[in-house]
Amino acid sequence: MIRLLSILASVASLAGCGNPQPIDPSQQVGPNPVLPKPAEELIAAVGVPKIVGWKEGEAPVVPRGFRIQPMATGLSNPRRVYVLPNGDVLVVESQRVGREPVDRPKDPIRDFIMSLAHGGGGATETQGPAGAPPQRITLLRDSDGDGKPELKTTLLDHLNSPFGVVLVGNDLYVADTDALLRFPFTPGQTKITTPGQKVIDLPGGLIDHHWTKDLTASPDGSRLYVGVGSNSNVQERGAEAETNRAAIWEVDPKTGAYRIYASGLRNPNGLTFYPGSNTLWAVVNERDELGPNLVPDYMTSVRPGAFYGWPYSYYGQHVDPRVRPHRPDMVAKAIPADYALSSHVAALGLTFYTGASFPGLFRGGAFVGEHGSWNRTQPNGYRIVFIRFSGGKPVGEPHNFVAGFLDEDGNARGRPVGVAVDRTGALIIADDVGNTVWRVSYTGR
Amino acid sequence: MAETVRDAGLARSGVARHPLSSILLPVPIICFVGVLITDLTYDGSGGNLQWVNFSSWLIAAGLVFAGIVILLMLIDLIRLPQLRSGDGWAAFALLIAAWVVELINSFVHARDGWTAVVPLGLALSAIGALQILIYGWLWHESRYEGERP
Numbered sequence: 001m002i003r004l005l006s007i008l009a010s011v012a013s014l015a016g017c018g019n020p021q022p023i024d025p026s027q028q029v030g031p032n033p034v035l036p037k038p039a040e041e042l043i044a045a046v047g048v049p050k051i052v053g054w055k056e057g058e059a060p061v062v063p064r065g066f067r068i069q070p071m072a073t074g075l076s077n078p079r080r081v082y083v084l085p086n087g088d089v090l091v092v093e094s095q096r097v098g099r100e101p102v103d104r105p106k107d108p109i110r111d112f113i114m115s116l117a118h119g120g121g122g123a124t125e126t127q128g129p130a131g132a133p134p135q136r137i138t139l140l141r142d143s144d145g146d147g148k149p150e151l152k153t154t155l156l157d158h159l160n161s162p163f164g165v166v167l168v169g170n171d172l173y174v175a176d177t178d179a180l181l182r183f184p185f186t187p188g189q190t191k192i193t194t195p196g197q198k199v200i201d202l203p204g205g206l207i208d209h210h211w212t213k214d215l216t217a218s219p220d221g222s223r224l225y226v227g228v229g230s231n232s233n234v235q236e237r238g239a240e241a242e243t244n245r246a247a248i249w250e251v252d253p254k255t256g257a258y259r260i261y262a263s264g265l266r267n268p269n270g271l272t273f274y275p276g277s278n279t280l281w282a283v284v285n286e287r288d289e290l291g292p293n294l295v296p297d298y299m300t301s302v303r304p305g306a307f308y309g310w311p312y313s314y315y316g317q318h319v320d321p322r323v324r325p326h327r328p329d330m331v332a333k334a335i336p337a338d339y340a341l342s343s344h345v346a347a348l349g350l351t352f353y354t355g356a357s358f359p360g361l362f363r364g365g366a367f368v369g370e371h372g373s374w375n376r377t378q379p380n381g382y383r384i385v386f387i388r389f390s391g392g393k394p395v396g397e398p399h400n401f402v403a404g405f406l407d408e409d410g411n412a413r414g415r416p417v418g419v420a421v422d423r424t425g426a427l428i429i430a431d432d433v434g435n436t437v438w439r440v441s442y443t444g445r
Numbered sequence: 446m447a448e449t450v451r452d453a454g455l456a457r458s459g460v461a462r463h464p465l466s467s468i469l470l471p472v473p474i475i476c477f478v479g480v481l482i483t484d485l486t487y488d489g490s491g492g493n494l495q496w497v498n499f500s501s502w503l504i505a506a507g508l509v510f511a512g513i514v515i516l517l518m519l520i521d522l523i524r525l526p527q528l529r530s531g532d533g534w535a536a537f538a539l540l541i542a543a544w545v546v547e548l549i550n551s552f553v554h555a556r557d558g559w560t561a562v563v564p565l566g567l568a569l570s571a572i573g574a575l576q577i578l579i580y581g582w583l584w585h586e587s588r589y590e591g592e593r594p
Contacts, residue, residue: 040556040560042549042552042553043552044555103498104497104498104501104502104554104555105501105502105505105551105555106501106555232557233557234557234558235557235558236494236497236557236558237494238494289556289557320558321559321560322556322557322558322559322560322561323492323558323559324491324492324558324559325491325492
């Protein structure tokens, strides 16, 4: 009888129109987001903006007193930016290679939508000379700090869908989608020709759904942390495909030994230690297809050994109705994240403001790159937000800091991914579909 | 049997005098009944995802072949007045109804995991299977009226 009632209820919900989760995204930010009931739509809502790129003279919008300039243009899917101690900026140009295997008729359709969202969609500007997309790290050198690099050169080429990069002493570590590599490197060097040495294999494979492997090092440089995203939305490829995924790995770079540092993190990126602390932070993309206002993506400090719920539950112990068999033991372990960023914003970049040139309130705060939504008709994200920190903890609401990635017609001129702070205290932004690296500086005017 | 049909003057839409609709007619029946079986198996398995994959492909194949059969049936109904009986029209209506139900079912089955099947997908699969079985029964009824031994 209960079953019959629940069938009738779901038929009734099919007939219902309008937004099943009438709440505002601004109610889903901070430590206690409003979480509506899951509302699986008959056809998953899709809103992927057409990519139009930046015309001459166009740029994202920044608050009064700040200035934004293109630091490098004509790049190929720049996703991650990293600043070396001598001020050189590394730009990781990368994209996924190949298609996911087809399990269901839905899969090729989903792949097509994703390729639109990432600026693929058959666009030719992402193709390299040999026909394959570039997989490289470009070095920008701006010695006089005016935001106009005097040197733009390929530091490292022919990688395999790289994303994370970190320098420890004279070792440059690069996280390809299937391996963590080490290259001997002296700051100042502009080209690496020595082949990389593999530290450890990372989960790649045929599916490799969330392929970006972000990377950072502990403040003392003794451990590396690798973000390994899940192989599915919510384990629909089976539990075996998720072995050691949806987790942050802690790797000993000397021995290649690793352990799972934290798990239940669907797609963790932006791995960064809070300045002056031993606390690791990350931004995490939560699951799709539970409605336009579920589940909020989040920023969180990562507690060693903690489990954050994926796939069994979200935001602590809210059970996802789609995952079977039930795992009450895992749900009981799940802890909520520190700070919600609202639903489907696709947070992919995180950096803490360690510079001195921005006004004081920015000091120690977080900049988050939100690549933007696909699973809701009203776009959300497509911006850089700033979150103030006090005592090492986020306070208040996120503030729009860089906007204007969508034009008046809702087309995408660009989409932000990685963020970093350069030697002069300016904010550097990787804009993958805009094929640009932006630099935001403070002028006070 | 084929002789009997030909004797009854039932030309059919076909290729090289082969009755295409007779060949294709059972395919949606097999697919849509199959979905009910794989859905029940998924429910019984407690969430073994391969059964959702089976169901999704059966629905997709069933929709394609049911679409072709709808076209062929339409041609037969136009060409052969003797098919335009109450049973013939009822069969045609049921086939279209089953196609619509299974189209909705394909969207439900595109969900990720348990709710792709339980409860709504399973319910739609049961309705679709019932419709397609009655369609098969009635269509044969209208076609072989008075011809059965």
